[in-house]
Structure formats: structure tokens, C-alpha cells
Amino acid sequence: MLEADVIQYRGFHNIVEDGKITGFQVCVRSDYYRGVWLSQLRPGRVIVDGELFPWDTIIWNINGKDYTTAEMAENSTDFWHVDKPAILKIKKDGGLSQGFHDVTVRFFASCSYMPPSYDTFDDNTEFTSFNGGTYTRKNMCIV
Amino acid sequence: MIKRGVSLYSYQQAEFFHQMTWKDELREVATNLNGADGIEIISETTVPRYPMPPESFYFEWNNEMARYGLKAVTYDAFMDTLQFRDHVMTIAECAERLKYDLRIAHKMGFENMRLIKGVPIQAVELALPLAEELNVRMTSEVHSPQALHAVPGTWGESIGRDIAFIEKTGTKHYGLQPDFGIFQIAPEKPLVAYQLRVSAGLSKEESFKVADELLAIYDEIGYKDKELLYAKAEPVAPSLFVKRPSPMGGGLRCAADHLFSGPTADILELYNVMQYIFCIHGKFYDMTEVEGEPGHFEDKGIQYKEAIAILNACSYDGYINSEFEGQRSQQDMGYEGLVDEVEQVRRHHEMMDRFINDHSKDMTI
Secondary structure, eight states: OOOSSSEEEEEEEEEEETTEEEEEEEEEOOOSSSOEEGGGEEEEEEEETTEEEOGGGOEEEETTEEEOHHHHHHOOSOEEOTTSOEEEEEEOTTOOOSEEEEEEEEEEEOOTTSOGGGGOOOTTSOOOBTTEEEEEEEEEEEO | OOEEEEEGGGGHHHHHTTSOOHHHHHHHHHHHSTTOOEEEEEHHHHSTTTTSOOHHHHHHHHHHHHHHTOEEEEEEOOOOTTSSTTSOOOHHHHHHHHHHHHHHHHHTTOSEEEEOTTOOHHHHHHHHHHHHHHTOEEEEEEOTTOOSSOOTTSGGGHHHHHHHHHHHHOOSSEEEEEBGGGGBOSOOHHHHHHHHHHHHOOOHHHHHHHHHHHHHHHHHHOSSOHHHHHHHHTTTOGGGGOOEEOTTSSSEEOHHHHHTOOOSSOGGGHHHHGGGBOEEEEEESOOEEOTTOTTOEEOTTBOHHHHHHHHHHTTOOSEEEEEEOGGGGSTTSOGGGOOOHHHHHHHHHHHHHHHHTOOSGGGOO
């Protein structure tokens, strides 16, 4: 089951690899009313407590598979269904500290029936519409 | 006689909260909507592993539809022309996708296939022989901000193109599918309140209170005298009047321009295009109880009464499929603020059933 907010509380935690914390992950649901091919996704930046993680350094895990943003752009066969969360994996040595964090995620889905201007994804604005935008959730807890 | 159905789009929130599956939704339509029997779907949302669902899905689908005696009315197809990042899909690729969708729609028993706006008519032309062979009728949606006549140089140009194509080919397998959002005569309270929360950070209570004030001003002045309407409404809710560059083009726009636009099509234009209409999207946002009439409901913003009177007068015997969209502007208020989609659709059918069966004098335009 998904949470109403685009950014999900569930699944927000540090990533441990070989006994070391190498980063953190946060889950999002799609804000669009239909699923999209991965190539239609326009992934954007993640900001945690003011620290920016550039869009092209983030790994998206969809349907259990990891994709770089470059791989997603090329992938016209795998599909992100509207009722499944995506896991965003972000590298950060030591991960996030215990306690509360303000998280912002930006992404968009292209839809060809809207004017082309809608599809010009700009990572540096806050423009939000029915098919994507900037989402913030405050006081996300890491334990 | 006008027939009633439901687009499963109406239950999207219940789907993503995993409260209902498409099977639950079929049962709901068949059991609780007083004789509604039509079903419309969004292609890949219902069809697993679209565009190549397993054979077992077709069996399950057709079995459930038979179990409840339901009619597969319309399959909503899309056209993601940017699916391949190294090129925009060509006309031939678009036609190929339409053919795939037609085959899926046909195997699921659908009578119509709604095409998304912007599908090139040349692609439609290439897919038409298959549509005729399978007897699945393609429809072009007429959606707000379009009118029911061609407006050259705008998004609303395509209806002229569609009608010219139907006349030229004489086909019975391409037609129109108006969405009642084009008859939006007054703003919807939940949408106004949502914009107030987004643009001015109002609380839930405040947002609905200010929305009430704005709707009272709109009721008094209407949408035609924009200058007077804006002069009175702006002091009540300045944030709705902050102009920004619009992603839709056309210069600077504010939220009020969208909320207070009035209908984009003249209801009387329905007469002009009636012969091309295969199916209708019964768009609605907020079904509230009619004052002084317990058990009767209405969407105050959309001209349902007038539209259904005209459809009755023209002996329209196709479907109006509920398309509830009010949930999307009320998902920012926590679980307790979520709308009950099932109840909204039931109310919508109470209203449609009443209007369809009312031939009294006050229904004439």
C-alpha cells in the first residue's frame, strides 16, 4: 500500500554495504494517473536538509531492478506502474544521521498529449503539475 | 435511451491504496449503481504487462465481465510518442501502436477505443482498416479547453480535422468522445480550495471558507464580466491572481484564469456534432446533496442537466461514463481528508439516472 504523499515514509533508511553505511534511500510514488515507460521519466535532484544530490548521481530502483538515470533514458521496455513505489538510492558516506530530515525530490513524466513546453523538464524550477514536479516532506525520520 | 457506465479512472485512489482491484470495481458498478452496466478503462493501468498481457488476463477479464453482465464500452489508449529517446515516434510507429491497442481492446470485448489528443490523423487512417475489421470504433476526445467546433491555430483545431476525416472517408469507425469538463459553468469548490492551500498556504478550514466566499462572488457576477469578477475576487484571494508564465503558452496566466474560465464549449453545439458522438466522459469533481432534496445529488459546476436534456432530445443512446477527478485535489490533507470515490460515483449515478429519466418541461433549454 502506498502513502498519499509522493514521498513515502516507508523505506526511508540508510544503505549498508559490507558493514559500512554508503548512502541512503527514499521511496516515491508516481503523481501521474497512469504508469510510464522508464524512458518517459525525467528524474531530478534530491535535496536533504539543504544538501543537494544531483539528478544524474541517483540510482532508481523500479520493479526490483537498479537503473542509472542514463539507463532509464534508454529503456523503452520496462514500465513503472502507477501503484508501485520507486526506490531512490543516493550515495553519501556515512549516510544520514539519526533523527529527522527534510527531503525534497523532483521528477516528471513526459506525456505527449500536453504542449511540448510541458515536457521541457527543468531541474532548477519548482514547476509542479499533474504529471510531476517538486515534492517535499518534512521531518522524515531515520532510526 | 442514454446508457450509464463508469471509467475505472474514477477509482484511481482506491487502486493505489490497494483498497480495490479492477475486479472489486466491476462488482461495485454492477451492484450499486442502479442499472449502470458500462465499463471504461485506462489501458495499462488495468491491463497487466501492457502492451503484451498474458492470455490468462483476457480470460479473467472476459469472465468477470460476463459474471456481472457488464458491457466493455471504451478502452482509453495513449500515445507516448517519446517512448524511444533516440527519436520521436513516426506516423508508422504510431499506427502500429494503435493496431496493438485495437487488438487488445477487441480481445477484451470493447466497443470503442478512445484516442489521446494529438494522435496524427495519418496514423488513424493507417489503423482504420483494422478498426473496421475488428469492429472497434476509435474516438477522438474533446477535452477542456476545447470547444465543439474547430478553433484554428489552437489546440482546439483538431475537431475540424476529425469531422473532415469522417466526412471524407464515410467511416463508421471514427467519431468523437466529448468530456463534460468542457461544460464547466462554475468553479468546483475542492479545486478552488486546493489552489488556495497551494498558493497561499491556507489550512483546510480556511481554504474552504475562502472558496465559499469566492464562489458566492462568482454566483453573483458569473464568468462573462471578467473585469468585475476579478476586481471583486482578487481582494478575497490575492494569491490566485499572481500571474506567472504559463507552461501552456499564451503569456502570463494566474490560477484564477483557469478556475474562473467558464465553459470552453457552448452546450448548444452538442446539436451540431451529435451524429459523430460515440461515447461521453461524464467528468465530475464534487457531488453534493441538493438543498432541500435529501438523497438527490448534483455537481454544481458542470451543466449536466442541460447536457442530458439535449442528449435526450436527440435520442442519444450511447454511454456516459463517470470520470471522477475530484480526488486528485484533496490528497494533500491526510487520510482523513481523502474523498470516498465509491460514494462520489454512486451519487453521480443517482443524478444521471434522475436526469435521464426526467422528461418534464423544466428540462427544456
